[in-house]
Amino acid sequence: QHSSPPCRGSSGVRQIDAVAEMAPRSLLIGSLALLSSLHGATAGEPKRGLGCTAIAIDGAAAEDGAAFAGMNADCAQCDPRVAFVPPKEHPEGARRQMYIFSGEAPRFVGYDRGRFYEPKEGESLSQSHGSIPEVRSTFGYWEGVLPLMNEKGLALGESSCAARLMNYPPGQAPKTGDPRTGKNATEGLVDLANLMQIALERCETARCGVKTMGALADEYGFFPMVGEWSPGQEADGKMAFDDGGEAVTLADRSGEAWIFHVVGGVPGVAKSVWAAMRLPKGHAGFVANNFVLRDVPEVETDDWLFSPKLREAARVAGIWNGREPFDFARIFAPDTVTFSSPVGNAPIPLYASLRQWRLVGIAAPEAFASMPLPVDPLELPSTVRVEKKMRPKDAFAFLSDLYQGTEFDMTQGILAGPFGNPFRLEGGPKLGQIPRGISIPRTSYSVIGQSRPEEEAVMWFAVDTPATSVYVPFYPAVGGTHAPAYSTGTLLDFTRKSAFWAFDFVANWASMANWRHAAEHFVMPLRSQLQDEIQQEMHEAEARAKVDGPQVLAEWQGKTQQRVVG
Numbered sequence: 001q002h003s004s005p006p007c008r009g010s011s012g013v014r015q016i017d018a019v020a021e022m023a024p025r026s027l028l029i030g031s032l033a034l035l036s037s038l039h040g041a042t043a044g045e046p047k048r049g050l051g052c053t054a055i056a057i058d059g060a061a062a063e064d065g066a067a068f069a070g071m072n073a074d075c076a077q078c079d080p081r082v083a084f085v086p087p088k089e090h091p092e093g094a095r096r097q098m099y100i101f102s103g104e105a106p107r108f109v110g111y112d113r114g115r116f117y118e119p120k121e122g123e124s125l126s127q128s129h130g131s132i133p134e135v136r137s138t139f140g141y142w143e144g145v146l147p148l149m150n151e152k153g154l155a156l157g158e159s160s161c162a163a164r165l166m167n168y169p170p171g172q173a174p175k176t177g178d179p180r181t182g183k184n185a186t187e188g189l190v191d192l193a194n195l196m197q198i199a200l201e202r203c204e205t206a207r208c209g210v211k212t213m214g215a216l217a218d219e220y221g222f223f224p225m226v227g228e229w230s231p232g233q234e235a236d237g238k239m240a241f242d243d244g245g246e247a248v249t250l251a252d253r254s255g256e257a258w259i260f261h262v263v264g265g266v267p268g269v270a271k272s273v274w275a276a277m278r279l280p281k282g283h284a285g286f287v288a289n290n291f292v293l294r295d296v297p298e299v300e301t302d303d304w305l306f307s308p309k310l311r312e313a314a315r316v317a318g319i320w321n322g323r324e325p326f327d328f329a330r331i332f333a334p335d336t337v338t339f340s341s342p343v344g345n346a347p348i349p350l351y352a353s354l355r356q357w358r359l360v361g362i363a364a365p366e367a368f369a370s371m372p373l374p375v376d377p378l379e380l381p382s383t384v385r386v387e388k389k390m391r392p393k394d395a396f397a398f399l400s401d402l403y404q405g406t407e408f409d410m411t412q413g414i415l416a417g418p419f420g421n422p423f424r425l426e427g428g429p430k431l432g433q434i435p436r437g438i439s440i441p442r443t444s445y446s447v448i449g450q451s452r453p454e455e456e457a458v459m460w461f462a463v464d465t466p467a468t469s470v471y472v473p474f475y476p477a478v479g480g481t482h483a484p485a486y487s488t489g490t491l492l493d494f495t496r497k498s499a500f501w502a503f504d505f506v507a508n509w510a511s512m513a514n515w516r517h518a519a520e521h522f523v524m525p526l527r528s529q530l531q532d533e534i535q536q537e538m539h540e541a542e543a544r545a546k547v548d549g550p551q552v553l554a555e556w557q558g559k560t561q562q563r564v565v566g
Contacts, residue, residue, distance in 0.1 A: 051289045053355055053438055054157035054247060055398055059255025059453065060282040061386035067206075068395050069251035070448035071157035072439065072466065078145045079105035080444040080463050080500040081487045083116035084480030085197075087140035087151065095131035100169060100226050101193035103145050105490040114480070116487060129170050130189045132220065138201035142459055142476055147196040148447050151476045152204040153253040153457030155449020156196055159287040160228060162333050162341070163245030164238075164319055165264035167223040167272060179231060180239040181317075186265045188221030188272060192246050195222060195262075199250075206250035206258045210276040210305055213248065213260060218307055221271035222246070222262050232334065232341025240334040242341035247287040253451045259285050259382075261293050263332050266317050270309035275328050278303045283383040284363045286398075288355035290336055291329035292382045298326075329378055337376050351436045353377035354408060358438065359398055360384050361406075373408075392450055392460060392471070393531060399446045400466040401438045408435045411515070420516040422467070423507070439467035441507075445500075446471070455542055456553065461486065464503035468510065468523050470530050472561045473538060481554035483561035499565045530564055 052075075057068040079102075101107050109123045119125060141150035149155040164180065167188035178185040190198075195216055199209035216222070229243040245263040262274040275296050279285050280303075285292065297304050307313070314320035320331050336349045356377050361369040364384040374380060388394075402410040402422045410422035415434065423441040426434060439446070446466035450458045456477050462469035463486065474482060489498025496502075510518035537560065545552040 051243075051351070051436075052157075052159045053289075053359075053399065054159040054249045054287040055284065055359070055395070055448075056157065056249035056251060056257040056259055056279055056286075057284040057386065057390065057395065058257045058279040058281055059251075059451075061284060061390050063389045063391055064452055064454070065255055066450045066452040067155075067251035067253075067255050067257045068390075068448055068450055069155040069157045069206075069249040069257060070395070070399065070446070070460075071159065071249070072399050072446045073145050073444045074440055074442055075103055075145060075444050076442040077491060078103040078444045079107050079490055080144070081105070081116075081490070082142055082144050082148070082445075082461060082474075082482070083114060083487060084482070085113050085141050085143060085201075086480065088112075088138050090134045090136055090138070092136070094134035096134040096198070097128040098130045098132070098189055098191075098194050099126045099128055100191060103225065103227070105492070107145065132189070132216075135202055139204075140476065140479065141197075141200040142461075142474055143197070143200075144445055144447065146193055147200045148461075149449040149457065149459040149474075149476050150200040150203075151479075153449075153451040153476070154200060154203055154206065154209055155251045155451050155457070155459065156200065156209070157249035157287075157447070157449075158192070158196065159247045159249075159289055160192075160224065160243040161245045161247050161261070161287070161289055161291045162232065162240055162242045162336065162339060163263040164240050164332055164334060165266065165273070165313070165317060166229065166241040166244035167221050167264035169223050169226060180241075184267045186221065186267055186271065188217075188223035188264070190216050190220050191223050192225050195246075196248060204252065205254060206252040206256045207278075207305075209250045209252075210258050210260050213262070214274050214276065214305060214307065217262050217272035217274050218270070218309075221265055222274075223264070230341055231343065232339055233343045234334045234340075235338035240339060240341075242339075243289075245291065245332065247291060249285070249287065251449055251451045253453050253457060255451075255453060257285070259287065259293060261291050261328060261332070266309075266313040269316050270307060270313045273307040273310050273313045273332070275304070275306035275310060277382070279383050280385070282385050284359075284386050285383040286356050286359040288352045288359075288377070290352035290356070290377045291333045292356075292377075293328040294330075294378075294382055296326045296328050335376075336378075348433060348436075349375050349377065350433055353380065354403075354435055355438050356380050358401060358403055358406065358408075362398060362401065363387070392448070392458075392535070395448045395450070396460065396462075396466065396471050396531070399438060399448065400462075402467055403435065403437070410435065410437050416515075419514040420519075421511050422515065423465070423511045439465050441465060441511075456545075456550075462503075463500045465507055468507040468519075468527065469503045470527055470534075470564050472564055473534065473557050474561075475550075475553045475557055478550045478554040478557070481558050483558050483565065485565045486561060499561070502565050534560060534564075 173185035411420040460471040485499040541556040
């Protein structure tokens with residue numbers, strides 16, 4: 001598919017693109033629609049398929065003291081490209097505009113967020129729906145569908161969660177009232193993308209990020225991404241909102257990692273409510289589309305921050321009696337074991353519990369690997385102590401996992417077919433509960449922020465599904481220099497210059513032909529080789545950068561990214 005130089009240190013192992021070279025150009029172009037339907041590049045679907053997996057890891061769990069935060073962006077129609085939003089100085093009295101960001105391309109069109117977002121032919125400028133006071137200076141940061149990591153090393157991940165309280169965008173609250181209560185529906189000003197963007201624009205630490213997002217939710221009200229949430233029904237017939245709440249993971253260079261939850265508000269009490277917990281030392285936490293924070297203390301501590309109206313809002317909303325322990329996940333989210341979304345569909349509790357059970361088992365195999373899979377994800381701990389000091393490749397393994405070695409191994413069984421294909425459509429009641437994977441066909445990209453205390457922070461980015469992709473380094477501190485391939489190519493714009501299309505084609509071709517043979521003999525050996533080469537070269541580049549300046553890292557990361565793509 002691409003003309004590629006040989007890999008450094010290669011001993012007969014082909015470049016990633018060599019798999020694509022087996023296909024003539026005419027076959028390649030003619031097969032794209034079929035391949036897309038198999039592997040998730042489904043641009044014609046009427047509704048985005050969403051449901052991300054997020055991780056947070058405290059610095060005491062890592063060999064170098066780095067904290068980690070990241071996610072798999074699992075979205076069938078989302079824009080896989082990355083963009084750098086540059087740092088800016090703002091005049092006194094400036095206003096920070098609020099926009100509704102789309103998951104699809106173009107995510108945003110305007111002039112104040114870097115050249116990537118400037119209007120192209122046929123594109124209309126995004127319209128602001130409100131504003132808040134701006135600060136005098138803002139940090140630069142990388143973002144994809146959602147913000148990823150800033151120049152100060154603050155890293156984010158995200159996973160949407162079902163909620164009993166939800167706000168609507170300005171002017172879009174139902175005139176008939178809130179479908180759960182029948183009373184006035186609440187509106188917010190700040191959506192998920194804005195919430196995370198402002199945290200990266202204004203904060204160096206995870207604690208600051210939590211406080212900033214919480215303050216915005218308190219003052220202006222939070223609402224979920226437009227087009228993401230859907231109505232559902234609890235066992236008692238009451239309405240709740242699938243993907244109506246959000247969880248954000250955060251990590252910084254001090255080694256701290258946090259998990260933040262936010263939902264809608266209650267009229268006359270609070271515009272939104274939220275809570276956040278700092279991970280215990282040496283622990284990892286995982287969010288798989290289900291809230292994980294449990295007993296919230298009565299007053300804030302060094303380890304817990306939350307909305308001042310948290311308990312009052314829950315009491316007035318009728319979801320807490322004021323006497324029982326204040327269990328955030330049980331109070332603000334529907335019971336996933338019985339929750340039906342869309343209404344009338346069978347509940348799918350294993351959608352969350354399987355991923356969380358697997359990730360907990362990888363982090364702490366002696367304590368949890370033999371634990372039976374629970375139906376209710378809340379039977380699993382919010383965080384676990386990591387049993388072995390982690391390196392970046394161990395963080396990659398969390399989000400690249402295919403349940404190997406368990407009864408849910410995606411490469412085994414009748415659904416994997418004769419060639420062990422791990423990628424399949426997610427099923428519901430007509431086909432039974434097909435296991436929901438971690439690295440799946442509709443993953444647009446995977447990202448892991450490694451917030452190192454001594455060296456420069458690194459954002460590791462793997463486009464397309466991470467099981468067959470390669471995590472390449474981005475140093476946010478050196479600005480927006482990178483291989484153009486990672487900002488090229490949308491689901492409606494196939495190009496051989498795109499990193500997304502290169503990796504998506506490889507995963508599709510391996511799935512369509514003989515997964516076991518392609519993975520064992522070509523894709524996985526080369527993937528492992530490239531990751532090892534990057535780690536080795538990284539130490540050399542960082543040593544040279546200490547002598548010759550940060551431009552060394554900018555040049556090296558761009559060349560490395562391009563070499564991986566071909």
